[in-house]
Amino acid sequence: MSIDTSAALPGPVLEGRGLTMRFGGLVAVDDVSLRLERGEVLGVIGPNGAGKSTLLNLLTGIYQATSGEVLLEGRSLAGMPAHEIVAAGIARTFQTSRLFGSLSVLDNVLIGMHTRTRCGVFTAMLRPGRARREMRQAAERACALLQAVSPDLLERRNQLASSLPQADRRRLEIARALAAEPKIVLLDEPSSGMDDRDTDALIADIERLRAQNPALSFIIIEHDMRLIAALPQRVMVLDYGRKIGDDTFEVVRQLPRVQEAYLGRKASHA
Ligand SMILES: Nc1ncnc2c1ncn2[C@@H]1O[C@H](COP(=O)(O)OP(=O)(O)OP(=O)(O)O)[C@@H](O)[C@H]1O
Ligand SMILES: [Mg+2]
The missing domain is CATH 3.40.50.300 (P-loop containing nucleotide triphosphate hydrolases)
Known part of the structure; x- marks a missing residue:
């Protein structure tokens, strides 16, 4: 990733x-x-x-x-x-976990990407091919992010977020924050x-x-x-x-x- x-501009960020x-x-x-x-x-x-x-x-x-x-x-x-x-x-994680426990690890990262994906509901209906391509690219990026944050998370990408051990949940939150680039x-x-x-x-x-x-x-x-x-x-x-x-x-x-x-x-x- x-x-x-x-x-970047000069001066403090x-x-x-x-x-x-x-x-x-x-x-x-x-x-x-x-x-x-x-x-x-x-x-x-x-x-x-x-x-x-x-x-x-x-x-x-x-x-x-x-x-x-x-x-x-x-x-x-x-x-x-x-x-x-x-x-x-500016992206963040929260003091108490705000993951979507009933979604997969990968889906939690994809949600973090929504500010960077262009296709909305109308594009998905009118141009399904383009929407599918964008989804595939987003999933590839999400996997790269999980790998960058922790290879363990990538292995667990299809598990429910709620099933992760606490340390991996905290890591997943970081991956989701990074998904917003x-x-x-x-x-x-x-x-x-x-x-x-x-x-x-x-x-x-x-x-x-x-x-x-x-x-x-x-x-x-x-x-x-x-x-x-x-x-x-x-x-x-x-x-x-x-x-x-x-x-x-x-x-x-x-x-x-x-x-x-x-x-x-x-x-x-x-
Ligand atoms: N929404 C709110 N309404 C009223 N008081 C609040 C609110 N949010 C925080 N406070 C109060 O503001 C003060 C600072 O709280 P804050 O949560 O920022 O502390 P913190 O340094 O993060 O503490 P901790 O280490 O326990 O997380 C506390 O007295 C808290 O009770
Ligand atoms: Mg606090």
Whole structure:
């Protein structure tokens, strides 16, 4: 699998400026700015309820920010509905699985491709040959994607998604996100439900995808410091909606809040 980003523009691929999200009296995301460079992996960590998933929801148009804006390659996404944002190049996975359990592994990936296939119902009725050809090409691409994410998934392509072990479900969600041919992939706790061995395999899968697609950028929310230490070049720390750190893992791991939340040490001050 290879995603064409050759027409990429200079500058950060994604920018968030002063993003704030209020739910009634609660400020879930509080004046957070971020920059994501092309080909970069940005990690996002922080205690439960810190606003990590809400931030992803702002970047993908699921929530409209109370204030602030999101720019994709310098273009504001204000007011753009979530499905158009996917088509514009930002794909994601969810913290809790949103696979179609009663569909096959392959069909789940084909669904992720719908923003890139041209034939609709009318073409299928009026020009069935063209629709069949497009479906065949889509299925070939979906198989290539499954192979790229994990050869194990390709072998299981005709199984129901609900029958997959947890680690493969998480991988299938990544494959489905990639099917939209994104410039940026946002992963919300991709290793949740995985043991250390599965997490190591996931790290290797993501490293392989990056090597195959050097311009593809990632934002990865994680509680597993194994993955955070291995993949991102930069790690942003959220706490009560505010950004309290944005640097290499080696630097942010020294923050008292990070020590307290993840590394099992009591901070000297709260
Ligand atoms: N739709 C919503 N309505 C009201 N409050 C919300 C909504 N979504 C999130 N919140 C609140 O916003 C805060 C941030 O939640 P969020 O899910 O972004 O945290 P998180 O950092 O992803 O946490 P976790 O690590 O547990 O997934 C929490 O206090 C949460 O209860
Ligand atoms: Mg979350």
